[in-house]
Amino acid sequence: MVVGDVTTGTDVLVIGAGPAGYVAAIRAGQLDLDVTLVEKDAYGGTCLNYGCIPSKALITATDVAHDAATAEEMGIHAEPEIDLGEMMAWKDGVVDQLTGGVEKLCKANGVTLLEGTARFAGENTARVSHSGEGQGSESLEFEHAVIATGSRPIEIPNFDFGDEPVLDSRQALALESVPDSIVVVGAGYIGMELASVFAKLGTDVTVIEMLDSILPGYDDDLKRPVKGRATDLGIEFEFGYTASEWHERDGDDGIRVVAEPADNAAADGGGEASHASEQESGETASGAEAVEDERLELEAEKVLVAVGRQPVSDTLDLEEAGVETDDAGFVETDSRARTNLEHIFAVGDVAGEPMLAHKGSAEGQVAAEVIAGEPAAIDYQAMPAAVFTDPEIGTVGMTEPEAAEAGFEPVTGQFPFRASGRALTTGDSDGFVKVVADEESGYLLGASIVGPEASELIAELGLAIELGATLEDVAATVHTHPTLSESVMEAAENALGHAIHTLNR
Known part of the structure; x- marks a missing residue:
């Protein structure tokens, strides 16, 4: 059946059914409130379908295999077959x-x-093109709208995600076979998480990062x-380099990924390097071949590009509604999730x-609560x-330097x-828990953890900050x-000077 060009109405139109959109819809x-939720791909969005959940599932699975294979110290000797x-x-x-x-809820x-x-077709109108051939479109009149279209992986020049050897994170999480070798471009959290997954699957992994360290922004x-x-x-690392191109190897199924010093790329307009490490031509940290102009050529079966994500705001015709974005395409909002228009929100x-x-x-x-007239606002102070x-x-919360800067x-x-x-x-005792507090009042200001179950342990400290x-x-x-x-x-x-099981400072 072809859906005719009809007009319907709704109190709240939510565009995008990821963790932001479906939560807004359910709460509304x-x-x-009468709520209409539009989703073009899959309920749950990128997080549930192609990001957070599948990646954590594979992290857990590969951890199980790796832990079993490396537990000789505990008297466990195993060779897991994956x-x-x-x-x-x-x-x-x-x-x-x-x-x-999510759909049932x-x-x-x-x-x-x-x-x-x-x-958007106006300040209070949107057009919905239905999925599927011959399904047509319809118009929706709304009193309020919530933009929740999420983000997509950033492509870099000469690395098209449509090319078979080039992967984004979504494609990497759906591979049907384990690659013998992979080059990961970007040492942020996505690149580092997936680099570890592949390494534990037995893949030879090399990470290229334009900066001089992994995980930019972390201490x-x-x-x-x-x-x-x-x-x-x-896992081998090449810091101070950016990937510039790739080509197929002669007479081989693999590829060669070419990387050049980040400062050269910045000078050519290819990006800005920060604290890029200097490399001399010749043998490199990973054993990759360095050509005379200091470029690297790394052989691999696949290349994963994980240099960040960008907002999906260019598909919405925001100008038709008068919604403003910043130069990067993000929709600017206030503490109540409102855009520059009182009745349109972005989350x-x-x-x-x-x-x-x-x-x-x-x-x-x-x-959702603001739309319903409740006194809600977003507090990022205790955002883990x-x-x-x-x-x-x-x-x-705050790091120690941030706390000092805040007075x-x-x-x-x-x-x-x-x-x-x-x-x-x-068998996992690397790392530590660190807390930051105001010396005069004792109020907890921030915390950081590196080590086993850090993602779970940080919740207690977030609650402590939230409750003062x-x-x-x-x-x-x-x-x-x-x-x-x-x-x-x-x-x-320890911060108070009376820790029992470690020396006090």
């Missing part, structure tokens, strides 16, 4: 369960679901254990950094972040996992023994 439905097809099927099953759940909360692509003491573990896995990746699924969900809830590398990193007199406390009984019993807890509050909270969470208590005690 709970508040008795069936990638079965692993991918299990991962897909997890994804299907979650995305199916939306319907249970009275949300009308439309499959298609929405574009050196957090990155150090991650870099060390990656090196132990056999999630399309609304800017930090590009985190949980941040988008929080914004989605706020947008996690990197699912090996070991994990978790952060929340506080920061005091810090730290507890190493090597002093944690529970960490030692897991002090170091005394955290230190006086009795923690179960033996657990990793005791390290949080000990770090607070």
Whole structure:
């Protein structure tokens, strides 16, 4: 049946069914608003279908195999056999369960679901082109709209994601066979997470990064254990380089990835290098071939480009509604998720950094509540972040320099996992918990963790910041023994000068 060009109305139009959009839609439905949710691809968005969930599933699966294969110290001797097809099927099953759940929750909360692509046709009108041949389009009149279209991987010149050897993160998470070798372009969190997955699958991995270190934006003491573990896995790094082109190898199925010094690329207009490391021609850190002009040529079967993500705002005809974006295409919003128009909101990746699924969900809830007339606003003070590398990193609140810059007199406390009984019993004791507080008041300002289960442990410290807890509050909270969470208590005690299981500063 062909859908005619009809016009319907709705209180709230939500464009995009990722973690920001579907949360906004469900919450608006709970508040008795008439809600229409438009999604062009898959419910759950990039996070559930092609990002957070499938990547964490593969991280967990490869960790199981790697841990079993390297547990000789515990008296366990094993040689796990990995069936990638079965692993991918299990991962897909997890994804299907979650995305199916999103669709059911939306319907249970009275949300009308439309499959298609929405574009603005005015301040209160959108046109939805339905998915499928011959399905036509329709117009939607809305009182409020929520833009939740997310983000997409950034392509770099000469590396087209449509070319078979060139992968984005979505394609890398759906490979049918394990590549013998791969070049990863970008040492941010996506590049580092997937580099570890491939290394644990037995792939030879080389990471190219234009800066002089992994995980830009994170403190050196957090990155150090991650870099060390990656090196132990056999991952090789080429810092201070940018990938410039690739070509097929003569008489071989593989490719050669060409990289040049980042400062040269910046001078040519290819990007700006920061603290790029200097490399001399000849043998490089990874053993890659360096040609006379200091370029590198790295042989591989695949190349994964993971240099960041950009907002999906260019498909919406925002100018028809009068919605403004910044130069990078992000839709600018206030603390209530409003755009420059009172009745149009933007949430999630399309609304800017930090590009985190949980941040988008929080914004989605706020947008729905503001539309319903409730006094909601977004507070980023206790917004956590996690990197699912090996070991994990978790952060929340201010760093010590940020606290000092904000006018506080920061005091810090730290507890190493090597002093944690529970960490030692897991065989994973790299890293530490660090807390930052205001010396005068004792209020907790921030925290960072690198080590086992950092992504889970950071939640306690986020709650402490949200509730205005002090170091005394955290230190006086009795923690179960033996657990990793005791390290949080000990770090607070260390800041107070009376930690029991580590030397006080």
